[in-house]
Amino acid sequence: MRRRITLGLICSALWGFTAPGVAAADYPAKPLRMLVGFSAGGTTDLLARLVAKEMSDALGQPVVVENRLGAGGSVAAGQAARAEPDGYTLIMGAINHAINASLYKDLPYDQLRDLAPVSMVAITPNILVVPANSPLGSVEDVMQAAKARPGELSFASSGVGTSVHLSGEQFKSMAGLDLMHVPYKGVAPAEADLVAGRVNMMFDSIVTALPLVEAGRLKALAVTSAERSAVVPDIPTVAESGLPGFDVSPWYCIFAPAGTPAEVINVLNKAVVDAMAKPEVRNHLLKLGADPYTGTPQEADQYLRREMERWGKVISDANLKAN
Numbered sequence: 351m352r353r354r355i356t357l358g359l360i361c362s363a364l365w366g367f368t369a370p371g372v373a374a375a376d377y378p379a380k381p382l383r384m385l386v387g388f389s390a391g392g393t394t395d396l397l398a399r400l401v402a403k404e405m406s407d408a409l410g411q412p413v414v415v416e417n418r419l420g421a422g423g424s425v426a427a428g429q430a431a432r433a434e435p436d437g438y439t440l441i442m443g444a445i446n447h448a449i450n451a452s453l454y455k456d457l458p459y460d461q462l463r464d465l466a467p468v469s470m471v472a473i474t475p476n477i478l479v480v481p482a483n484s485p486l487g488s489v490e491d492v493m494q495a496a497k498a499r500p501g502e503l504s505f506a507s508s509g510v511g512t513s514v515h516l517s518g519e520q521f522k523s524m525a526g527l528d529l530m531h532v533p534y535k536g537v538a539p540a541e542a543d544l545v546a547g548r549v550n551m552m553f554d555s556i557v558t559a560l561p562l563v564e565a566g567r568l569k570a571l572a573v574t575s576a577e578r579s580a581v582v583p584d585i586p587t588v589a590e591s592g593l594p595g596f597d598v599s600p601w602y603c604i605f606a607p608a609g610t611p612a613e614v615i616n617v618l619n620k621a622v623v624d625a626m627a628k629p630e631v632r633n634h635l636l637k638l639g640a641d642p643y644t645g646t647p648q649e650a651d652q653y654l655r656r657e658m659e660r661w662g663k664v665i666s667d668a669n670l671k672a673n
């Protein structure tokens with residue numbers, strides 16, 4: 351591991367000498383853009399806009415969020431991977447970056463070769479929610495109903511390959527259930543149909559689901575993390591509700607195109623880490639249900655590789671393919 355990291359830093363440093371006009375001393379000299387592979391209003395988008403604002407203040411240049419939807423976030427990731435490695439194109443990545451490498455057969459990029467981690471940003475649990483008037487009141491109720499009516503209960507997701515989808519697939523697998531997956535193009539339409547009762551349940555992001563729960567439009571049954579969330583400590587985990595070992599904790603990480611000079615990566619990393627350390631930013635994230643989680647680019651790389659291995663096994667065991 352140490353040899354791989356060292357070689358990566360050497361390569362990045364060499365690029366810094368060959369890329370004209372890119373140096374930490376005069377970077378950034380123009381606005382940056384941050385790509386988001388999901389629709390406006392979703393968790394990735396909300397976090398991107400929060401971080402972009404803080405980075406804009408720190409860097410002295412606007413950081414403009416651009417939504418590029420499609421293929422579980424891989425359209426945006428492909429655009430980021432093909433961008434000039436000059437520090438002016440970033441992407442707010444998420445757990446889908448670990449998932450898509452195994453889920454999609456023909457990705458337009460290689461995650462480890464084409465994208466360089468800048469910093470982790472946050473970790474959030476998903477939350478199992480049902481319509482407010484649903485007769486399902488617990489994880490046990492869901493499992494009993496699904497076993498009594500195989501293939502009839504449906505779970506919504508914000509798209510194939512998202513953590514919302516894979517949470518449901520892991521739940522199906524561990525509980526031995528036959529549930530129908532209903533994918534949507536983004537979290538907003540999925541939540542709208544869930545509130546209306548057109549689907550039975552959703553392993554939604556806590557960031558977007560919690561306001562609907564607090565408004566009485568959805569009912570929360572369990573969180574998907576290994577431990578209870580500090581934001582909703584009265585809601586049990588899936589693991590303690592009948593599925594020991596269940597743990598899905600979506601994460602968010604900023605990436606730049608591979609080959610971006612190490613000096614520039616370090617400037618960006620500092621802007622992210624400093625922003626997430628601000629008490630007002632941390633409190634904002636915690637109220638949303640997100641736990642700030644930052645570190646070095648190397649630590650983000652190691653985390654990503656572990657997650658790619660983990661989700662590769664889940665996808666293989668479930669025989670999932672998006673194309």
